[in-house]
Amino acid sequence: MAIKRALAVLALASSLLVSPVLAEEQEKCGQASYYPSEYTCYDDKTLCPIQFSLPTKPCGGGCYSPEQYSCEDGTIKDLPEATSPFTLTFSGVRKTFRNLHVKACGRYLAVGANARECYSCAASGGTNCGSYQNSTVLLPGGQMASDVPGHQFWYVNPTDGILRYTEALASNATTWNATIPGKEFAGQNVKVYENGLFTWTREDATTHWWMACLVTLPGGTVGTGRSWRIYAPTYVNMERGDCEIGRIVAKAVDRKAGAYKYP
Template identity: 30%
Template sequence: MAWLPLLLATMLGHGSGAPAALKTCGQSLYDATEYICHADNFLCRITAGEPLSVCGGACYSTFQYACSPGGTLALLPAATAAPFTLAVSNPSLPALHGQPVSAAGGLRWAVGGPTASYCPASVVGPDACPPGNATAVLLAADGRAAMAVVVPGGQEVYLAPDWSVGYTQAHSAGMPAGSVVGGFGAYVGGGFVNLNGDGWGWVACAPPPGAADDARWRLVGRNATSAAALAGCAPVNLKVVPFNSSSVGAWQYT
């Protein structure tokens, strides 16, 4: 009767009409919008639109892990050798799925839209200015992330006190009091993950009512501290995309 708690949880979550929608996986009943059945006998959750894979009796995300032929889980290689860009992933949200993560202006990350960047061409010469039309990121081995820029001192990525993703102003290390730096992971062929505060991944939050027409969805780190406040936001993964244009994305992001 090990399947009974899962059945009860599914019924409670969907009301009296739920039993007709349940499917069978081995001896368990499950909701196919929340779980995937492997080999007709092993259930894994669907998280942020990703049906988790199974390896050696454990469910795992392909954004962070790989399964060896012998059934052993291992972390994907760390993406610390070169800059990369990010793309939002959640196939159940077609308006967001595949959209790039952009430096949206105001020193914050958002979903889609143009990249906000600047280069002092009159000072350094136009030939020294990178294109500045893509948002590129670097990850250090210690889990700290930064924007891939030319400007001296760089621009560090942080999680603000409300757990939204921001980056420092050029020529300044200042950030809101209580912000968190580090605790990130990025994996070749995988994703950019949030490991802070018992990290539960990322969510995209819609612009508030009355926002400007060009307002974009903002990216926020979801964890044990912020989960309740972010219940109305959409869970997403952030896919690491190789950045081949140059070693930097912009002179600086704004």
């Protein structure tokens, strides 16, 4: 399904919602009928929509996304921006695309049954390789949670919108925007909420959803070795027909949950 068509189908009250499952039975919430795949019922009286399989919650007469806001005394407030290292999960509408762990390998970030998580460690110079948990961990400032000299950085490629990360730099750098073509560098145009959404800002608006697009590994055919790389929803990418749309959520973790190096 092309992305634009998917968005048109999913758009409801300015929210992207899952369409009713075929033959799904309605339930009651007070006097109202609803599809459980579309809404959550609270206290048998309040219906809040489900967005990309993530339930919203009631607050002050409305509904809010707990991945972007908090509810304090009936008032919806923004979550703080992330200060902790974090892992990422991708949640789309279809069950097979819910709560997928985003993995780093080959300088790409991807999800899916065959998405690989690559890491390495050189046990030299006093490095304790056993102290790392070797999960894909990002830092709010744009770095990967790696300790290799020179550091590694995650970024949205300005050419095709793909979410990538760098090799270790040649020196102990704190930024790398001069080493990658384009104006976008580590962390720029991306906003991360503490234990909340991982969002991207296009020229005209902030988007709260991403695209997971099918990759067929060299030598394979479509349907074998499935992996889905993460893309920002640029206008060009929205024309693709091989992608799933969903939200990415950051979860705070300890920095040592990362790796010494991501190959």
